[in-house]
Amino acid sequence: MIQYIKIPVDATTTALEITCPMCNSTHIISVDTDGLKAYENGALVQQAFPNLDTYAREMIISGICPLCWDEMDRQWLDEYYDDEEEEDFEEEEPTTIEIEDDEYFTMDLEDFFAKVLGLKVD
Ligand SMILES: [Zn+2]
Numbered sequence: 001m002i003q004y005i006k007i008p009v010d011a012t013t014t015a016l017e018i019t020c021p022m023c024n025s026t027h028i029i030s031v032d033t034d035g036l037k038a039y040e041n042g043a044l045v046q047q048a049f050p051n052l053d054t055y056a057r058e059m060i061i062s063g064i065c066p067l068c069w070d071e072m073d074r075q076w077l078d079e080y081y082d083d084e085e086e087e088d089f090e091e092e093e094p095t096t097i098e099i100e101d102d103e104y105f106t107m108d109l110e111d112f113f114a115k116v117l118g119l120k121v122d
Contacts, residue, residue: 002063006036020065027065029056 005017007028014033019026031049039048045057055066064072 002061004060004063008033016060018059018063018065020059020068021063022068023065025065025067027059029059031060 002018002021007015007017009015009030012033013030014036016029016031016036017026018029029052031052035043035048035050039045039060045052045061049057049060052060055069058064058069059066
């Protein structure tokens with residue numbers, strides 16, 4: 001659990017002052033005071049603060065602010081797409097079967113299965 005400063009706002013709301021460990025910026029998140037008590041007593045963050053968005057929950061868990069999250073996401077995506085580009089895969093030619101139209105009419109069923117569907121019929 002990260003360190004935060006609790007600032008009482010009113011009877012039901014507490015503001016948390018959280019300093020991001022990555023960029024040192026300070027952020028204020030308002031939370032439900034009862035939810036905060038539940039969280040400090042071991043409740044999961046999503047259960048204690050069901051109304052907070054993912055970024056705010058993440059700040060309470062790790063202290064990392066939305067900007068730093070986005071930065072990490074971008075780095076991850078950049079790496080991901082770099083890998084993707086390096087991989088040179090050969091485009092596979094689609095398999096096509098060319099049959100003259102009138103062949104259909106002269107083929108018997110067995111030939112049809114064998115030639116068009118690649119199946120062998122006993
Ligand atoms: Zn940050």
